[in-house]
Amino acid sequence: MNDQNKGFQKEEAPKTAQGAQGVTSPWKRLLAKKWVFPATYMAAAAIILTLMWVYQDTGKKIVSQDELGIKVSSNEKGTDSSKAPDNSMAVSAHAETMQWPVKDKTQVTVSIPFYDTSATNEVKQAAMIQYNDQLTPHTAVDLKTKDGAAFDVLAALSGKVTAVDQSPVVGSLVEITHTNGLVTVYQSLADVKVIKGADVKKGDVIAKAGRNDFEKEDGVHLHFEVRQGIDGAAVNPETILNEKQQ
Structure with a gap:
């Protein structure tokens, strides 16, 4: 009985269970660490914030150009409108002739x-x-x-x-x-x-x-x-x- 009991104990499952734990994958070991989840959360949050900033910056550029017309007013319309009045004033100044200082x-x-x-x-x-x-x-x-x-x-x-x-x-x-x-x-x-x-x-x-x-x-x-x-x-x-x- 003693010999049989000893033989039976050698075939017990706990040792087999410990052996299964010994071959656990590296990913499970990594995830088992306490700092993994906080680090992953921080990285994801950083990515999300970066995407939000990029989106906001892009939105501001679109508003300033399309709705406010910064490029149009400073480079195209601004240049044309500034030159046209100056030129027209110069032409009118040269073209204006002196008249007698009376109505008739x-x-x-x-x-x-x-x-x-x-x-x-x-x-x-x-x-x-x-x-x-x-x-x-x-x-x-x-x-x-x-x-x-x-x-x-x-x-x-x-x-x-x-x-x-x-x-x-x-x-x-x-x-x-x-x-x-x-x-x-x-x-x-x-x-x-x-x-x-x-x-x-x-x-x-x-x-x-x-x-x-x-x-x-x-x-x-x-x-x-x-x-x-x-x-x-x-x-x-x-x-x-x-x-x-x-």
Whole structure:
């Protein structure tokens, strides 16, 4: 019995079960480790977050280009729109011609002409202004109506008002600087309608003709002067206007 029992014990299954455990696969051993599942979870979470960031970045690029139109406005539309206004403004500035500073030139006459050194002696004498016993060459043209009535004074060219002043000698004056480098000066004014710094267009009413002490004998009139720059030499307005009309 003892021998049989011993033989039976040698054939017991526990040893066989332990042997089966000895041949367990490496994957099962790896999964049996406590750190495997946390590490796998962290790796999966990292992959998911990365995919989400990539998706979000891609979505932002699509919105900025398609919906906001960044590329179109900066490279295509922006370039074309910025050039077109500049070019059109330049063309319009060069194409704009000077007009008489009145609504109807036929309603006024040149009462005092511009003093031109190349003119006849008769014209030169007519263009001399006597003020305080002194003779001064007239650097403008004076315009007045036949009946001496007041009339609207218009901007001869588009530009910016660079001076509005009141002088006891020349009266109220307005100075307008233009993009072509010319400056027009309007003196002997009344009821001035513009202020310094204002932008005016050709033909805008800037004042009415009035009186001044420098040309007192001329009555109600407009002293219209054209200069080559603010401190530049005066030029004959009629010469410029006659060239534009040809």
